[in-house]
Amino acid sequence: MKKISLPLIAFVLLLSSCGKKEQQAAVQGPAPFPVQEIITQDATVYQEFTANLEGQQNVEIRPKVSGFIQKVYVDEGQVVRKGQILFKLETQTLNQDASAAKAMVSAAQVEVDRLKPLVERSIISNVQLATAKAKLAQAKSAYGSIAANIGYGTIYSPVNGVIGSLPFKEGSLVNPTSEMPLTTVSDTKIVRAYFSMNEKQVLYFNKTFKGATTAEKLKSAPEVSLILVDNSEYDQKGKIATINGLVNATTGTTEFRAEFKNPEGILRSGSSGVVRLPIVQSNVILLPQNAVFEVQGKQMVYAVDKSNKVKSRIIETNGTSDLNYIVTSGLAEGDVVVVEGASKLKEDMEIVPQPTKNTVAEKVIPAAAETATKTTTK
Incomplete structure (x- = not known):
C-alpha cells in the first residue's frame, strides 16, 4: 500500500477549495455597486483665505517725556x-525745573516793568525795553515747555478700547525712544480681517463680480463669513472693505x-x-469624493457603460466641498459613475448598478473654488 504524503493532501484540498470558490463566483455573477447619474446644477462654492485679525484702531501708547513709572492705573x-x-x-525733576523757569519769568517781568x-x-x-521784552518772552516759552512736559507725565487713553500687554511695571524708566510701547489700546468694536489673494484669484474675483471700478466690485461682492480657530463659524457676517491697489512683488x-462687527468682544x-x-x-458637476481614486497623481473614476461594464476615466477638479469634488472635465451630464467601492473594481468588470439618490441636487453643499495661497499678512 502506497503512502500519501501530508503536503500532497494539503495541495489537493487547496485546489478543491479554489475550484469551489470559482464555481460559487460563477453562480453569483456580477456584484452590485452603488452608482449615480451625473447632472449639472447651480452651486454656491467658497473660496477660503487665512486671515489675521486686528482692531479697527491699534494705538501704541508711548511716553512723550523720560521718567520713572510712578503708577499704572490699568x-x-x-x-x-x-x-x-x-x-x-x-x-x-521737571517740577524743580518749572520752579526755576517760573522764577526767570518773574525776574524778566520785573525788568520790563x-x-x-x-x-x-x-x-x-x-531798544533796551525791547530787549527786556524779548527775554521775558523767552522765559515764558521755556516755562511753558517745561509745564507741558509735566503734563505729559500723566498719560491718557486716546481712544476707547482694550489694554494689551504691559511690559513696563511701576518703577521702570521709560523714554520716548524706547523700542517697546507702554501698552497698546485696541478698539475692537469693528475687527478687520486681513487676507491675501494670489494673482489668479484676484483675476477670478475681478471677472466674477460686476463693476467698472474696485468700489463697484466690492459693492456687488457678497458678505463673507469668518471661521474661527475652533472651526466654528462666527455669528456675524462681514464685508470686504478694501483691496490693495498693488501686487506684492x-x-x-x-x-x-474684510470687516466684522464685534458687539460681544468675541x-x-x-x-x-x-x-x-x-x-x-452655474451648471457645475458635483461628484462625491468617495467616487474618486488616484493613480500616479491623476484623479480617476469608474463610469458604467450600457453593458454595465466599468471603464476608468481621468477627471479634473477645481476644489472640493465637504463631500464633493467640483468636476471641470472628464464627465458629462447623463454619465453614470460608481460612487462607492472603486478599490474593488477592475477595468471592464461587469457590475449590477444600484442607482442612488443624488442628494447634491437637493441640497447644495458649499465648496472651495480654489485652494487659497496661505501667506502671512498684515
Missing part, C-alpha cells in the same frame, strides 16, 4: 474709555481687508481665522 485686557488715565510718570517808565521819560532808549499676492486683535467668500457657479 491692567492687561481691561476695557478703557477715551481720556481715561493709564500711567503716571515721576516728574519731580522797571524799564517802561524810563523809556516813557526818554531816559533810556526803546515678493509674494505675488494682493491684500484684502474677536481679539492679533488672533487669526479663515475668511470664506461665497461664489455662485
